[in-house]
Amino acid sequence: MKILEWSTRNLAVRDRFPYWYDTMSQAHLHAWLATDDPARFHASARVFDLGTVQLSMMSHHTLRVNRPAKLIRRSDPEVFQLHLLLGGAGGLRQAGREVTVRAGQFLTIDSSRPYQGWRGPDGDPAEALLVQFPRDALGLRSDVVGRLAAAPFPVRPGITGVLAGHLKHLADNAESLTPHSARAVATVTLDLIAAAYADQLGAGDSLTPEARRQALLSLIHDFVRQRLGDPDLTPETIAAAHQISVRHLYKLFQEQGLTVAAWIRRSRLEQCHRDLADPRQRSLPIQSIAARWGFTDAATFSRAFRAAYGMSPRDHRNLAAAGHAPN
Structure with a gap:
């Protein structure tokens, strides 16, 4: 470009x-x-x-x-x-x-x-x-x-x-x-x-x-980005807020190659990934950061993070603190 x-x-x-x-x-x-x-x-x-x-x-x-x-x-x-x-x-x-x-x-x-x-x-x-x-x-x-x-x-x-x-x-x-x-x-x-x-x-x-x-x-x-921290964010609440059917909502996301739930999960993980690498937030417990972005269960969050980034949340934080965290 x-x-x-x-x-x-x-x-x-x-x-x-x-x-x-x-x-x-x-x-x-x-x-x-x-x-x-x-x-x-x-x-x-x-x-x-x-x-x-x-x-x-x-x-x-x-x-x-x-x-x-x-x-x-x-x-x-x-x-x-x-x-x-x-x-x-x-x-x-x-x-x-x-x-x-x-x-x-x-x-x-x-x-x-x-x-x-x-x-x-x-x-x-x-x-x-x-x-x-x-x-x-x-x-x-x-x-x-x-x-x-x-x-x-x-x-x-x-x-x-x-x-x-x-x-x-x-x-x-x-x-x-x-x-x-x-x-x-x-x-x-x-x-x-x-x-x-x-x-x-x-x-x-x-x-x-x-x-x-x-x-x-x-x-x-x-709308979703503004509410990622709400663990009760669902396709039903998203559809209702925009006066469309849940079926229509699913169709919109299918055209992107994602489910609604997958897009919400990916967006939450991206925020957690960013915050865990932030030196200003190093004193916060990992689960506090996860909960901020809608993950209420520590084990579920850890599995999802490892699947997305190939390492645990703690390893990502430690690598970031050492100055060589992967993007």
Whole structure:
């Protein structure tokens, strides 16, 4: 997978903003950029090319951006950009709307419409995740999606929370993706964005069957992860929480090649494996860690751990303490 990385850290003061201007105009939409204080300007970006989807992690001091109609006539890739602001604040004027966006909110920009915006403020850099994708990639009508241009919406429990978590995890782990897995992740990302947009627009019926299935499965995964420590977590409680039948739940997991119980057990074991290698938790009894993640019987936990990792929980902890635990 192609990964591009830029930083102004080692550049002379006079070169920082011009360098950023040139690189961002090539990596993203061509727009006019300005900063109020070039002498204090610093920025960095990592751009992950997933094929259909481009994901960027960006950090920069205050910027003002202008993409007028004449730039659009000169070059328009016909894409949407979905921004997730992680720190700082910003503003956008597009499609007859003028809005302010803050950390913890999503914001959509349409490349085919003129816009002006800013992001800052002065002081700590603004941080954001940016997903760029073709206008027709979601399986939703472009004019319907366009209703969300300059219409921020918050990250909250449900599909927007799942989408935010997915993007953050992807930004942290994209380097490990193979080209094949990058394409698969791009498809999942588009399905989640489509579901989040449909949720905001009250247009759930317009989702493709695959996008609807992926959104439901992601919501179920998130629900289970939040409740791994509950020993009474069952397929029945999971199905009821998502208003589906247990049979439908089993079918969703069969398509992944796992049973519901196997996925829950694997997820619990992964958490135990991580915590047992954590030096900050070395004083905790092994069974306390196991119980935290839903294993109430020590013998059952030990057998499951050995089957998954080829060693006992105690041996794994000791190897981690010695500095050479296997992954």
